[in-house]
Amino acid sequence: MMTSSLRVSEYNSDGLRLRLVRPPPDLAPYLSAYYRTELDDGVAVEDWLPPEEANLRTGEASIYTAVIGEGPLAPVPAAVLSGPTDRVTRVRIVGGKFWGIGLTPAGWTRFIGTPASEMANRFCAMGQTAADRSLHAMLDQLRRDGDDLAAAATLINRTFRALLGEQPEAEATLQAVHRGVLALESTSVRAMSAQIGLNARTFERFCKRHFGFAPRTLLRRQRFLRSLGEYMLDPSMRWIGSLDMHYWDQAHFIRDFRATMNMTPSEFAALPHPVIKAAVSVSNMNGGVAMQALYHPERLARPETGL
Template sequence: MEQGAGSPISYWRASDALSGYVSGYHRYAVALPPGAVLRDALFPGWSSIRFALTGSGAWSVRLGSRRVDPVPTASFHGPSSYAGYVETGGGTLVGVGLLPMGWAALFGGDISRHANRVVPAALLDPYLPALGERLNAGEDPAAVFEEWLLDRLARSRPIDPRIVTLYDLLSDATVDRIEGVADALDMSQRALAAFTRLHFGFTPKLLLRRGRFLRALSGVLTVPDAGAALLEEAGYWDRSHFLRDCHLFLGCSVREFEKRRGPLNQMAMNVRAAVIGAPV
C-alpha cells in the first residue's frame, strides 16, 4: 500500500515476510528553485538505509554535535537518540527503515558502533551501490528493496528471540521501568544494558526515555493545545520534566523545534501514520 502519491512524500508497507524486520519504505521528492535550501528535521529513531537519486542536490544532517556534510549518496543511518537537522537543495530520497530485528537478522554485529552516525551504505553490503543504480533507472522502490531484503533474509540465521520480546516491551507505553524489562527477559540489569547496546544501540534507560518522549512529542505536535493531560498520559510528571527531555533529544525546546522543522516533518508524520502506523 502506498499513500502520498502526487505529494512530496510516499510510504509503502513491507510484505508480511519482512514486516517484522523493516518498518517500511519511503520516498521524499522535493523540487526547489536553483539556490534554494530546504531545512527540516528527522525524529530520533531506529536505523535506515537511504539513497539520494541522480539529480538530487547534496544534503547534510546534524545529529547532536556531529555534522555529516555531505551525506553519502547511498547512506546507512544508525539508530539515533538525537533529532537530525537536515539541509538540502532538493531532489529525491528513497529509503527503508530497519527495525532492531532487521538489523540482527540481515546484518548483525554491534549496532551501538553506528549509534548517532551516518556511514556509506556499501560498508553494510557491497551490492548497495548497484541497488542505487536500479532506483535511479526508475524501478519501484518497494519492489527493489523487497527483492534485496528477501534475498538477505533467506541467507540469514535465526535471531535471538529476546530481541523481539525486548522490542515489544519498548513499544509498550505501560512499560516504564528497567527492573520490569530485566525481569521479563530474566536478565540482570547489567546483562540487559549490554544486550540493548548490542542490538538496539543504547542503554535500556535511554530507550525507555526516548520512547516516552516521542509519544509525548507526537501528541504535542499533532494537538498543540492538548496540555498537561497529554504529557501525564505519556508518563511525565509535569511540563518541566518534558522540557528536560526536549533538550536531550531535540537539543532545544518544542517551540524552537517547531521553528527548525520544515513542512515535510508533519507531512511525513501524517502519511506514515496513515500507511504504516505511528512510529511510537
C-alpha cells in the same frame, strides 16, 4: 508497472512529495517502511528530525546536508547507512529524489549484523561497514532508476528476501525486548530484564548490541517520542496535552526535550517542519503511528498478498 497493489500513503505539498510503501508481511518484522521523497528543482527544506531507528537511504540533490546532534551540517553520501539515534538530526535539502528504507532492530541484526551501538548517532557511506554487497547494489539501482514505485518496491522486497536466511538464535529474545520497549506500561529496566529472563548486565549488553542504546535510554526515547508524536499529529494542542503519562510534570518533559532536540519545545514549535509534517502524515495513515521509532512490527505482519 501499476502501483494499485501497493499499500501506499502519499503527502504532496509545496514542492515536497513523500510516498510511503508498507512492506509485505514476511518483511514487516524487519523493515518498517520504504519511502520515496521528491523535491522540485529549487525547493529547499530544512528540518530538525527526532530520534529514529536505523535506515538505508540513497538519492541525489542539489544540496543534501545533515548532522546528528550538535555541529555543522555536512554533505550526505549518495548511499547511506544510518544507525539508530537518540537525538536530533538536522537536515537541509535543495531539490532531488531519494529512497529510504526503515530498519527495525530485528532488521538491523538480520541484514547489517554489526553491533548497533557502533553506529548509534552516526551515518556513513555504504561500503564502510560489513553490510552485504547486494544492499549497496540495490541502493545504487534505486538511485539510478527509482521513479517507478512498484518496480522499486519489488527490487527492495527481492533483495531483502534473498538475505533472510535462517532466523538468528537471538531473534525471539530481540522481539520480546522490542515489545517491552514499545509497551506503554514499561517503565522499569529491572522489571523488563526479569520478564525477558536476562540479568541486568546481560540485558544492557543485549540492548546496546541490537538496539544501539542502553535500556534506560530506549525507554526514555520512547516516552519522548510518544509525546512529540501526539503533538505533531495535532500541533494546535498545547504541549501539556501531549505529554506521555510517565512524565512527572511539564518541567520533566522540557528537560528531556532540550537534551534530545537541543532546544525547548517552544523553540521547536516556532520552526518550520516540512519533513516531519510529511513523515507524520504518511506514517500515521499507513501504520497507525506518528513516527518510525513507534512502529510495531507485529502489528502489520499479518497474511496478505505482497509483491
